Amino acid sequence: MTPRIALMGAGLIGREHADLVIAHPTATLAAICDPSPEAEALAARLGVPHWTDYAAMLDAERPDGAIVALPNHLHAPAALACIERGIACLVEKPVADGIAAAARIAEASERTGVPVLVGHHRRHSPDIRAARRTIEAGELGPLVAVNGMTLFDKPDAYFEAEWRRRRGGGVLLINLIHDIDVLRHLVGEIESVRAFTSSARRGFEVEDTASIAIRFVNGVLGTFIISDGAVSPWAWEYTSGQALYHPAQPGPSLFLAGRRASLSVSDLYLWRHAEEGAHWQHPLVREYRGGEISATYVNQLNHFIDVIGRKAEPLISARDGMATLAATLAVERAAHENRTVTLAEMLAAGEVAA
Template sequence: MGAGLIGREHAALLRANPRAQLVGIADVSEAGKSFADGLGIPHFTDVGEMLDAIKPDGAIIALPNVLHVDAAVACIERGIPSLVEKPIADTLEAAMRLVEATERTRVPVLIGHQRRHSPDISKAKRMVGEGALGRLVAVNGMWMADKPESYFDVEWRRQAGGGPLLINLIHDIDCLRFICGDIDNVMAFTSNAIRNFEVEDTASVSLQFASGTLGTLLMSDAAVSPFNWDTAAGQALYFPHQPGNSYFLAGTKAALALPGMDLWRHEPETGNWQDPLVRQHVSLDGSKAYENQLNHFLDVTAGKAKPLISARDGMVTLATVLAIARAGQEKRPVAVSEMLS
């Protein structure tokens, strides 16, 4: 559902996966029809009409944010599992509607925060959970890149709900929630000084996790930088790979930088800041996040797995980002629970 930039990538991934078959595309645009015709795939302009005609095993929803919940509920009403591109919805009220529908019917919904399926993110979660870093003390993250002027030819990207907090930083928030646990409170400064759009172009964020861990994030879509996960991990679908790190985790036993996966520790463990550190590279399996996500979704549709990111989980990530936006606007600390109350 949706034949825009990410929708076309999902179509390519489906066609390349021997476990899947792309059987229909729903998109209201002429470009969407041309895309479907070029693939020889049935085209529909109405989501419900496609679901009723094709009766698919699963559906991937890559529509504009405001349409996510209606499309997912249409799937739920027909007993069809869905993968909903992030964010789960454009508002928390809409997200809660989807959470209620999937939890009441038990028809699974997977939220498309694809980084959770990347080997560096999943490995970091395991290492933190197993205590490889000791007690986690602090985390730092960056997402900075220079979007071209043409990116903002699309009007909604210049308006409320379309800034880099909801488009980009939401991925980093979801990764840190996944690795480090839920975030209780946030503080933020936001700025639109570079472009003077309605939405922010830069933000600095402070995080307090439920565990007591503290964190900081720096974000801008107006800065030349290799310091973002998309390019550093080599997992993004349409960005060059520029090896480096964008997340830094520090604990009482060791520190971990990712996606480069360098583990720093004392040898022996009883060392302190006056003793040398040893760097150890943590190996990964080389798998691709989007391919892993699709295979997981195929397992979900077959009833072999539960969604790694449920609708409720995706709603909390959205609430955390909206708390950051409110903190920047109102210049005060904001509790995530305040957004969900």
């Protein structure tokens, strides 16, 4: 079967999805739904139908799958429209604009059996895959601590859009959510967070920098620093060489420390003692744990095609995406209210709102 995939939303990431589907040897772009003139021109260039109403498009085109790359507040209604029609969907991150909306997607997907894949693309990246394999193989031993950073410099023009200068439009909900998802994927579920934020560099209402302390359910402790106002090569977008819009700067941006060894990501160097029983007074040896060469977004599309065909369960389900969203919102709340915030608290509040 060659799946016919419809696209909802033709913004920056939506256009990338369109090109990926067009270029894929075993998928077909069925239609594009977006009311903008640019989307109509894109559909004409690609030779596919253009729609302005996604429900009408789904009913008329009956695609096998759909990619939801709409504004965040439209993720839930669009995903639910797909689920109601039995159409598997890939929903760009965040899965929804709030925990209650995410819970509605998760419940509908689980009740009907219609799969939802959330677009946390880093889980499909070769460096994250290799790190996960290394951890699962027990090479690090029990994890002890994790430290990471995302530090880059967004241009002034980026903030000409007013919403990016207001609370909710900053580095936490736009960027940190990717890092939170990777931490959950590699380390485990997050129990609680504490955070500080600053807007000192730009003076906007929204934060430009944050430091986070994390307690994981399995006892691992973590720290993370993020800023969109600092020049550095220490961000997954650079170190992985997998980002669509950023140059490759090979190196590490995440450090995982265990009882037997430690691993840096994205460069995938494992550090361990040469002999059993050695300790901090003995030298370490360095070994490489990478090797896979693949493209993150192509891997994600390949996986989505398998999900459409019911050959694979979503790597990131709607409920999984809801947990990542809850953890990211917990960081925002912890900083705003100057206290420790638990994930149980966030998820319970979302269930009440739903």
